[in-house]
Amino acid sequence: MTEAIIRPPTLEEKSSFYQVYETGVPNVDALTYDGFSRWWNRSKVLGDLLALWRVATVGDEIVGVAINMILDSFGWGAIWELVVAPEWRRKGIGTRIVQESERALFERNQNLTHFAMGVKLHNPFAIPFTEHLGYGIQSLVLRLDGTVENKTFSNNLDVKIPRLDDIPLIMHLTPDTYWGLRDYRKIEFSLRGGNCYLMTEPASNMIVGFARFEYDHDYPDSTVISFSYRQGYGRAVVDAALNEVTTKKAILWVEVKHEIILDHLYAEGFERTETEFLARKRVKGTV
Ligand SMILES: CC(C)(COP(=O)(O)OP(=O)(O)OC[C@H]1O[C@@H](n2cnc3c(N)ncnc32)[C@H](O)[C@@H]1OP(=O)(O)O)[C@@H](O)C(=O)NCCC(=O)NCCS
Structure with missing residues (x-):
């Protein structure tokens, strides 16, 4: 060695x-x-x-x-x-x-409680490498890219700018990816930075979704969207978010467990451009 x-x-x-x-x-x-x-x-x-x-x-x-x-x-x-x-x-x-x-x-x-490593699909050898270190593959996340310019997505939700009072309810939504948004301070930081949207059900005014847009210098012409949603509203929340995009393309990282959202995005012409496995291991007894 x-x-x-x-x-x-x-x-x-x-x-x-x-x-x-x-x-x-x-x-x-x-x-x-x-x-x-x-x-x-x-x-x-x-x-x-x-x-x-x-x-x-x-x-x-x-x-x-x-x-x-x-x-x-x-x-x-x-x-x-x-x-x-x-x-x-x-x-x-x-x-x-x-x-x-x-x-x-x-x-x-x-x-x-855990250590985590992201392993890209490009390198199949990284999987035995992480396993050799005691990690286990636990989920799979796909990056989907699509053109949204001149497209309107079906939308039956109201879209508003979220306020700090909304944070406790946003925290109860299901995040799209494992690094998600269930942290009060992180959501507050996002809200203060702008580019956030809150989706509500028009009849009841119930909060059913939250989306955050990021503009990465490395991806010009694209909006990177992270979102959270209430069970049963995933597709509607994604559509409402896509309608707010003003760039040519949108990029979403979606865990494979969100099958309805993936099925919908593929049907809308989105394509997978990246795949990442999440490998984790428990901290207890390892350090
Ligand atoms: C993945 C990476 C960091 C491994 O670093 P490394 O210094 O070569 O790893 P180690 O020498 O500590 O390997 C430990 C064990 O992992 C497994 N392993 C590592 N690379 C492997 C390969 N190319 N093929 C098969 N098994 C491999 C083996 O079991 C190895 O033990 P062995 O050499 O006694 O058989 C390196 O290949 C790399 O930088 N790859 C490109 C970047 C990357 O993939 N990063 C994501 C990492 S999660």
């Missing part, structure tokens, strides 16, 4: 971190340097960069990187992006980075 040192990155290592990170595409998110840089700077301010991000070094060379984060609302410590430079693979370095990342995540928050 190669003796690599696993440690937090130094602030001078931003571009060398990114160079190793890029060797993992398409198995990790394809980020522009600007997008990566924004993530790095945000994590630096929050303290996550030094507490949670990790590099593996051999001598002066960075040979592996991990971007880790805590998903408070779920109690998960996530090893979100993990890359070992191609010439250094199969030497136990990935395993060491994961073990040290788990330690760092747990140190930062001892209430964690």
